[in-house]
Amino acid sequence: MTRFHLAVALDGAGWHPAAWRDPSARPHDLFTAAYWTGLVTEAQRGLLDFVTIDDALSLQQATHFIPDDRVDQVRGRLDALLIAARVAPHTANLGIVPTVTTADTEPFHTSKNIATLDYVSTGRAGVQFRVGGFRDATHFGRRPALEISRENLRSPEIEQAVAERFDEAADYIEVVRRLWDSWEDGAEIRDAATGRFIDRDRLHRIDFQGAHFSVRGPSITPRPPQGQPLVTVLGHSEIPYTLAQRQADVVFVTPADASYIAVEGPKVFADLVVFLGSDKARLDELDGEQFLSDARIVTEGLADKIEELQQLGYDGVRLRPGVLPVDLIAIVDELVPELQRRGLFRTSYEASTLRGHLGLDRPASRYQGASR
Amino acid sequence: MTRKQIILGHYLGGVNHSTVWSDPAAGSQIDFASFVHAAQAAERGKFDFFFLAEGLALRERDGQIFDQDVIGRPDAITVLTALAAVTEHLGLVATVNATFNEPYELARQLATLDHLSGGRAGWNIVTSSDAFTGGNFRRGGFLKREDRYVRAEEFLAVARQLWDSWNPDDIVADQASGTFLRRPDAGAFDFAGKQFTVNGRFTTPRSPQGQPVILQAGISSEGREFAAGGGPDAIFSPYHTLAEAQAFYRDIQQRAAPYGRAPKILPGASFVLGDTLAEAEERHREISRAQITGRGAQILLETVWNRDLSGFDPDGPLPDVDPTPDAPLFIQGRARIHPDPFATVAEWRAIAEANKYSLRDLAIHVFSRTEFIGTPTQVADRLDAFVQNDGSDGFIIGSHLTPTGIDEFVDKVVPLLQERGSLRTDYEGSTLRDNLGLTVS
Numbered sequence: 094m095t096r097f098h099l100a101v102a103l104d105g106a107g108w109h110p111a112a113w114r115d116p117s118a119r120p121h122d123l124f125t126a127a128y129w130t131g132l133v134t135e136a137q138r139g140l141l142d143f144v145t146i147d148d149a150l151s152l153q154q155a156t157h158f159i160p161d162d163r164v165d166q167v168r169g170r171l172d173a174l175l176i177a178a179r180v181a182p183h184t185a186n187l188g189i190v191p192t193v194t195t196a197d198t199e200p201f202h203t204s205k206n207i208a209t210l211d212y213v214s215t216g217r218a219g220v221q222f223r224v225g226g227f228r229d230a231t232h233f234g235r236r237p238a239l240e241i242s243r244e245n246l247r248s249p250e251i252e253q254a255v256a257e258r259f260d261e262a263a264d265y266i267e268v269v270r271r272l273w274d275s276w277e278d279g280a281e282i283r284d285a286a287t288g289r290f291i292d293r294d295r296l297h298r299i300d301f302q303g304a305h306f307s308v309r310g311p312s313i314t315p316r317p318p319q320g321q322p323l324v325t326v327l328g329h330s331e332i333p334y335t336l337a338q339r340q341a342d343v344v345f346v347t348p349a350d351a352s353y354i355a356v357e358g359p360k361v362f363a364d365l366v367v368f369l370g371s372d373k374a375r376l377d378e379l380d381g382e383q384f385l386s387d388a389r390i391v392t393e394g395l396a397d398k399i400e401e402l403q404q405l406g407y408d409g410v411r412l413r414p415g416v417l418p419v420d421l422i423a424i425v426d427e428l429v430p431e432l433q434r435r436g437l438f439r440t441s442y443e444a445s446t447l448r449g450h451l452g453l454d455r456p457a458s459r460y461q462g463a464s465r
Numbered sequence: 466m467t468r469k470q471i472i473l474g475h476y477l478g479g480v481n482h483s484t485v486w487s488d489p490a491a492g493s494q495i496d497f498a499s500f501v502h503a504a505q506a507a508e509r510g511k512f513d514f515f516f517l518a519e520g521l522a523l524r525e526r527d528g529q530i531f532d533q534d535v536i537g538r539p540d541a542i543t544v545l546t547a548l549a550a551v552t553e554h555l556g557l558v559a560t561v562n563a564t565f566n567e568p569y570e571l572a573r574q575l576a577t578l579d580h581l582s583g584g585r586a587g588w589n590i591v592t593s594s595d596a597f598t599g600g601n602f603r604r605g606g607f608l609k610r611e612d613r614y615v616r617a618e619e620f621l622a623v624a625r626q627l628w629d630s631w632n633p634d635d636i637v638a639d640q641a642s643g644t645f646l647r648r649p650d651a652g653a654f655d656f657a658g659k660q661f662t663v664n665g666r667f668t669t670p671r672s673p674q675g676q677p678v679i680l681q682a683g684i685s686s687e688g689r690e691f692a693a694g695g696g697p698d699a700i701f702s703p704y705h706t707l708a709e710a711q712a713f714y715r716d717i718q719q720r721a722a723p724y725g726r727a728p729k730i731l732p733g734a735s736f737v738l739g740d741t742l743a744e745a746e747e748r749h750r751e752i753s754r755a756q757i758t759g760r761g762a763q764i765l766l767e768t769v770w771n772r773d774l775s776g777f778d779p780d781g782p783l784p785d786v787d788p789t790p791d792a793p794l795f796i797q798g799r800a801r802i803h804p805d806p807f808a809t810v811a812e813w814r815a816i817a818e819a820n821k822y823s824l825r826d827l828a829i830h831v832f833s834r835t836e837f838i839g840t841p842t843q844v845a846d847r848l849d850a851f852v853q854n855d856g857s858d859g860f861i862i863g864s865h866l867t868p869t870g871i872d873e874f875v876d877k878v879v880p881l882l883q884e885r886g887s888l889r890t891d892y893e894g895s896t897l898r899d900n901l902g903l904t905v906s
Contacts, residue, residue, distance in 0.1 A: 113638065113640070113645060114640045114643060116640070118640070120638035120640065120645065121636075121638050124580050124636075124669075124670055125580070125581075126549065126550070126580075126581045126582075126583070129581075130550075149668070150569065150570070150573075150668070151665070151666070151668065152652060152666045152667075152668055160666075162649030162650065163646075163649070164644055164645060164646040164647070164648070164649050165643045165644060165645060166645060167645055168645060168646050168651065168652075169631075169636065169651075169652070169668060169669065169670040170573075170668040170669060171573075171576075171577040171580055171581065171669060172573050172574050172577040172669070174543065175542065175543065175546040175574060175577040175578060175581060176577070176581065178543045178544070178546040178547040179546050179547060179549055179550055179581040180550070181547055181550075182497075182547055182550040182551055183550060197567065197570075198567075198570060199565065199566075199602050199603060199604070200603065201521070201601045201602055201603075202540070202565075202566070205539070205540045206540045206542075206543050208539070208540075209539035209540040209543040209544055210543060212495060212496065212497050212539055212544075213497045213539075213543065213544060213547035215497070228665075229665065231663060231664050231665045232569040232663055232664075232665045233567050233569055233570075233663065234661055234662045234663040235567075235604075276537070281537065283486055283487075285487050288533055288758055288760055289532045289533060290486050290532060290533060290534060290535055290536065291530070291531075291532045291536060291537075292532070293529060293530045293531075293532045296523070296530050305603070306603030306604075307600075307603075308600075308601055308602070308603065309600035309601055310601065311523060311530075313520060313521060313522065313523060313536075313537070313538055314495070314537060314538065314539055314540070315495050315537040379643065
């Protein structure tokens with residue numbers, strides 16, 4: 094039978110804005126290596142396929158699109174890709190998938206950084222691409238900030254601007270992927286007889302020219318252990334689904350009801366916020382308002398819901414723990430054994446790479462056999 | 466007079482001609498295990514820090530990628546952050562270009578490295594104006610040469626404003642009162658300059674060192690002024706003869722004194738050991754000929770001649786043709802370190818004539834300089850004397866062999882420096898600033 098996949102999304106003290114006030118939370122440790130190492134060690138114990146680590150190039154805010162000056166919620170982040178690098182040596186099988194923003198960063202850097210994460214984790218790296226580039230544009234000063242609000246969200250200008258950002262993101266991921274392929278496997282020959290370290294016919298310029306930018310290549314980093322580290326995106330609507338279809342290996346979607354969201358190409362994971370060891374009602378009370386999420390919120394009967402999702406055709410679920418680490422511990426100690434009992438989840442790791450966990454082959458370079 | 470403590474960094478080069486790949490002992494330049502080995506060896510030797518360089522485009526000769534040298538390296542900050550998991554005291558210094566990065570992104574990466582290593586982050590700031598490298602970046606190679614230091618200085622000013630945008634006590638995280646942040650504007654910043662006009666809020670709370678340690682290379686007059694004034698905590702020096710090094714040391718300290726600064730001066734250095742001086746010299750001869758093959762020698766000289774020299778016998782005399790500096794760049798992606806090729810060629814011809822050097826001998830003489838050759842005692846004596854006489858405050862030690870080249874230095878030279886009282890026998894503090902004796906900024 095097809096195995097179902099289980100991922101956990103890590104962010105700060107958990108996904109509920111009052112998570113840090115839960116008695117089990119460790120709000121003073123959020124910016125320490127020990128905190129993150131503890132979380133991934135726990136995830137590895139639960140045999141999870143991977144963890145994602147959330148990130149953004151702007152401070153957290155209570156409401157989408159609207160910066161605020163609240164002091165009663167977690168504010169502050171570390172760079173997710175570097176958290177991933179820091180915790181990778183402490184785990185052996187777990188896939189590690191940091192978020193990277195595309196809008197004002199360089200695809201050349203991102204490609205080599207994720208490739209490097211793949212090297213330090215020996216084949217367990219992925220990336221969740223986030224588009225960004227709206228209000229946070231002032232942090233870079235390279236393009237005008239796009240002021241999105243609830244009111245103008247559906248206006249033609251904003252819709253067009255958003256579509257352009259996503260189009261640019263598709264180009265960006267294309268560049269990242271071509272750069273991973275720009276060194277063919279076996280390009281390093283160390284041939285003493287001819288004095289050649291490298292067979293340069295197996296190194297390729299990518300010569301990407303798009304509407305928004307161009308990049309020459311090749312990468313400075315050899316092809317990463319997985320060939321192509323796992324590419325993931327989050328989507329709630331047509332525009333991100335199109336991006337996922339073009340570029341992603343995994344897409345996280347929000348099923349509003351008992352239906353399957355078809356996105357052609359990538360594996361489809363349902364995105365759920367879960368409260369297993371924590372009490373959502375009490376957290377809502379602490380925060381002063383009811384917690385809403387772009388993902389589906391589940392407070393009971395999680396194993397049944399997951400089985401239902403599996404039967405609908407989803408490839409996996411990504412669980413966002415309401416409170417860390419307590420809900421992660423409950424996932425590992427309660428949910429995983431229950432899913433194993435139902436024959437839905439692995440009882441030991443069978444692969445050592447992230448692509449391997451997901452049953453994805455290691456692809457050959459797209460440039461294999463092409464001469465420069 | 467108190468004895469100066471020698472600062473030691475280990476530079477794992479791993480790529481380019483100085484790294485010998487034909488040696489059977491040469492390991493991978495890219496596998497994480499190599500970086501772990503070298504960093505842990507440096508920590509065993511009580512080094513202050515581990516250092517990685519950067520190169521953002523593969524070098525080309527006449528439009529074709531170099532195939533004779535080791536190439537293929539990881540991202541420095543990412544590898545160093547992973548190394549924080551397998552080391553405890555060692556500083557972690559990344560070389561990162563100010564031209565092809567943005568302050569907001571890089572400042573948070575460095576602050577993150579500092580958080581996740583418990584205060585061991587360092588940044589070697591370099592600049593570039595090279596359009597060839599720019600081809601790999603969406604923003605392109607846009608910078609005019611004369612704007613390099615303007616951008617570097619502004620970049621550093623923005624980064625420092627970002628690092629200072631959070632106070633050490635901004636995170637209260639008091640569960641009872643529900644106060645996470647002490648003030649609503651933690652992280653606020655605003656900068657308007659020639660290169661950067663940026664504002665908003667920085668994501669990353671203040672890191673253990675406050676600011677990572679800043680290193681810089683640069684011997685031009687603007688570089689020296691930048692170094693002395695607003696700039697770094699430590700400076701690379703290219704000088705290896707004591708008299709030149711002392712003059713540079715004095716010059717920097719004189720320029721820095723009015724600012725109340727005293728940056729550490731650290732030349733790069735390589736070594737070859739032997740049981741006797743003769744044995745060390747013989748080993749050095751072998752290593753330098755492995756580093757610079759006949760073909761490699763032609764290519765190194767082409768960086769100055771800027772024309773094809775493949776027709777000249779490496780074991781024969783220097784090419785009898787003139788350099789063509791105005792032709793399109795023959796070698797791409799390598800910093801041009803000889804501003805006046807005619808003068809350089811004249812100088813090299815004189816050296817070759819005086820020493821009866823072949824083309825390859827000359828390339829070895831110029832490009833494979835090994836400063837410390839001898840028995841462990843001789844090398845320790847000379848390193849120590851150089852520092853005690855204010856030629857520098859220490860060294861950044863590299864090796865021709867990845868990743869194990871540093872081992873014999875750690876095993877044989879380090880104990881001698883410790884016996885002399887010039888090198889710590891254990892780490893006293895936990896941050897890179899502690900290691901270097903710098904205050905937390």
